[in-house]
Amino acid sequence: MTVQHSIDLARRYFVDDLPGAAIPASRLRNILDSLQKGRALTPLALGYLAQQGLIALHRFAKGDTTYDEFCAAAGPEQERRQQAAEIERQAQHATVLVRAAEQKAREAEWFARQEAARHARESDPKYLAKLKNQALRESYGIDQYIEKDCFPRLMDILCRIDEGNRLSDDDVLWLTTDGKDYYSDRLQTAFHEREADFYAGEYKRTHDPWNAVNASGHYRKCAQAQRAHDLLISIPAERQKLPKLKSAISTTHGGVMRDLKRWEEALRLGDHAHSLTPNDFRPCTLLGAVNFELGNYDLGRNWYAKAIERGASARSIDYDLRGILLRADQGRREEIKAFLLREDLIRYQWVKRLGDRRPDSQGR
Known part of the structure; x- marks a missing residue:
């Protein structure tokens, strides 16, 4: 049909x-x-x-x-x-x-309540402070849980350093001990930038070369080696008479040349510093590091040994070697590992566990 x-x-x-x-x-x-x-x-x-x-x-x-x-x-x-x-x-x-x-009216009422709540929340000083704290932590790479007892001090430090202020010695001591979990790479960089700028300003004001040396050391630690170089070459060399000061300038400048991969100048400055203060471990540490980075492992070992004889700690030397290993390419890294393990299998066991993390800062 x-x-x-x-x-x-x-x-x-x-x-x-x-x-x-x-x-x-x-x-x-x-x-x-x-x-x-x-x-x-x-x-x-x-x-x-x-x-x-x-x-x-x-x-x-x-x-x-x-x-x-x-x-x-x-x-x-x-x-x-x-x-x-x-x-x-x-x-x-x-x-x-x-x-x-009716549904539209209910939705409009709900959205109005939400908007009112949002406005009230965003106008609340506690909420605004919370947002500011969160933004500060994010800007300095601190994304982990912060212990209640540590929170006030950490936020005070972040606020002050974000405003361009320096940290006190007590602040730095706290960040390297009880608060070390929160001493992020970004916070360390900010700290060294503030210190470098302070000492550079003091050098400009007083013309005291030690301020230039201190500023340069901090510039190196926040990856601003060129600024350190520019500052150090501004020191009138002919006016410097004290061997200790001249050695400190050369050693620091040698470290800057090392950062800039100007190896021959770094070696020359390290040798000059050592000739001025033969009992100071710092030029020896510099020469040990540069020789390791150049592949002169026997020379580097000998200079590091001299540094330890003159007061450097084995721990600081190992930290220096760790930085060299992490900056090296894969082939050079394996060479250094093999050399160190042949030298002392027990002391250098840590190189076997070394990952691919970048170092927090550069050693001298």
């Missing part, structure tokens, strides 16, 4: 407004098929028509009216049904609109 036939059949019996009338095998459709074929309906089918309010069709199916009488009654009945359906549709649509408006 075609779709058009199903529609025509529903129209014939004035039920084309009802969804089930045109659906094959539906209860109403089966009743229409039976009526069209002239078959008597079962009591259940007749009861269904009465339950659905199809009074005219119910009477026609029972044989109480002719088809013409049925049409006369069924038309107005369908109109009333359609009117009622339209009223119901409009009522449902109105209900949907009301519910949508």
Whole structure:
């Protein structure tokens, strides 16, 4: 049976407004098929028509009216049904609109509360302080949990150094002991920058070469070797008479040349410093480091041994070697490891565990 036939059949019996009338095998459709074929309906089918309010069709199916009488009654009945359906549709649509408006109002109220809460939160001094503290910690690379007892002191340090102030000796002592977990690379760099700028300013003010030496040492530790070089060459060499001062200038300048990979100048300055103060371990440490970086491992070992004889600690020498290893390429690193392990398998066990981390700062 075609779709058009199903529609025509529903129209014939004035039920084309009802969804089930045109659906094959539906209860109403089966009743229409039976009526069209002239078959008597079962009591259940007749009861269904009465339950659905199809009074005219119910009477026609029972044989109480002719088809013409049925049409006369069924038309107005369908109109009333359609009117009622339209009223119901409009009522449902109105209900949907009301519910949508209510939902929109609830959402607007929720967003208004959220905005008010956000505004109140962002205006709260405690919240603003929290944001500032968080930004400070992030800017100095401190992203780990901070112990409650350490928090006030650490934030005070960060605030002061962020404002361009120097740290006190007590601050530095705390950062290298109890607060060492928070002494990040960025914080160390900031500390050395403040110190370098301070001593450079003092040198400009007083012309005391020791201030230039101290500033240069700090510039090296915050990876500003060129600024250290520019400062050191500004010292009038002909005016310096004290061997200790001249040695300190040469040793520091040699370390700067080492940072700039100007190896021959670093060796020359180290030799000059050693000739001025042969009992000072610092020139020996410099010469040991430069020779190791040049691949002169035997010479480097001998200079490091002289440094220890003159007061340098084995620990500081090992730290220096650690920095050299971490800066070296893979081939040179393996050479140095092999050399050190041949020299002293027990002392240099730590080189086997050395990873690929970069050093925190450069040694002299």
